[in-house]
Amino acid sequence: MISADDLRFFLEVARTGKLVAAARGLGVDHTTVGRRISHLERATASRLFVRSTGGWTLTEAGQRLAIHAEAVESSLLAAAEELGSEPGRLSGTVRIATPDGFGAFVLSPGLGGLRRKHPDLAIEIVTATRLNLLATKEFDVGISLAEPTIRGVSATALAAYPLGLYAAPQYLETNATIAAVDDLQDHSVIGYVDSLLDIPDLRFLDTALPGVRPAIQTNNITGQWMATVAGLGVAVLPLFIGESDRRLVRILADTVHLRRKYWLAVPRELQRLARTKAVQNALFDLAASHPYLEPIR
Structure with a gap:
């Protein structure tokens, strides 16, 4: 007989891929988690995980069970929400x-x-x-x-969100005129830290400014925005940042068009x-x- 409580342990291991991490999330020790998984495997007569030093991954049988386990979890969560809240009010x-x-x-x-x-x-x-x-x-x-x-x-x-090139007025006033994309080869460009960038769609500079290497790199858009406002260079920013900040000026608007x-x-x-x-x-x-x-x- 499959226990709904065993399924809870099963899902936590499936999501974390680690016995210790699952135990931490469940508030129990890892031996308890291991025991529950073994009990569930006996109940289903199936091997549910491949155990390795790198973590626990679902077998084909485990993947099939996960679909049903998530359906059970969804029903229980919905029931708890409906019974635990006042009618018409969400909490x-x-x-x-x-x-x-x-x-x-x-x-x-x-x-x-x-x-x-x-x-x-x-x-x-x-x-x-x-x-x-x-x-x-x-x-x-x-x-x-x-x-x-x-x-x-x-x-x-x-x-979808459009992006453009932005700079602070003080930067534009004290540096060479930017009339074309090629002019940016001689300018300070602000972008992401390339070695930390694992999202291809964020490689804006490869698309808009091929061959231009950033002089300043940060791992988040907030840092790029603040560096641009401070007059440190030119950056590709979403319009929802650049157009809302009067301290910035959009440049090459007719030339550089990006959309993500x-x-x-x-x-x-x-x-x-x-x-x-x-x-x-x-x-x-x-x-x-x-x-x-x-x-x-």
């Missing part, structure tokens, strides 16, 4: 994992409508600019710069939750109303 916490630019410049200032509609709903925003931001599935709703291909996560295109896309990701077991749906709807509304985002639905 609990929704964690949103997002790239730092979207989180700081779009999401955080755009939460007003959601907060007014659901004042009892707590929102956690976790930001990073790495492809593995969503890999551990430690989120309820995720925003990604590339289409997620993580098992058990459903993805939908959220919005945000994706909305939700673990399948959380899709039925009313609070998760509310956040998704709020994000689509935000994309539709924002002056520098292009909704995709």
Whole structure:
């Protein structure tokens, strides 16, 4: 007989890939987790994980079981949410994992409508600019710069966003005129730290300024924005940052045109939750109303 509680242990190991990490998340010791997995394997008469020093990975049987385990988890979560909240009122916490630019410049200032509609709903925003931001599935709703291909996560295109070249007036006044892209070879360019950049769509400079090596590199868009405002050089910035800051001037607007896309990701077991749906709807509304985002639905 398969135990729903054993399935909870199974899913935690499947998501973390590590026995110790799963034990930490469950608040038990690793021997308990191992014992629960062994019990489940006996109950299913199947080997569910391949154990190795690098971690635990699902076997084919484990992948099939994971689909049903997530369905059970989804039903239990939905039941707990429905019975634990007042009719018509949403409560609990929704964690949103997002790239730092979207989180700081779009999401955080755009939460007003959601907060007014659901004042009892707590929102956690976790930001990073790495492809593995969503890999551990430690989120309820995720925003990604590339289409997620993580098992058990459903993805939908959220919005496209245009980018342009920006500089501070004081930088432009004290440096050579920029009349064409080739002129930037002699200018200080600001970009991402190439060795830390694991998202191909963020390689803006390779597209807009081929052959130009950044003089200043940071691992997030906020650092690039602040360096540009300080007059340290020229940067590729989303229009939702550059056009909203009067301290910056867009340059080569007729020449440099870039467009990238945000994706909305939700673990399948959380899709039925009313609070998760509310956040998704709020994000689509935000994309539709924002002056520098292009909704995709």
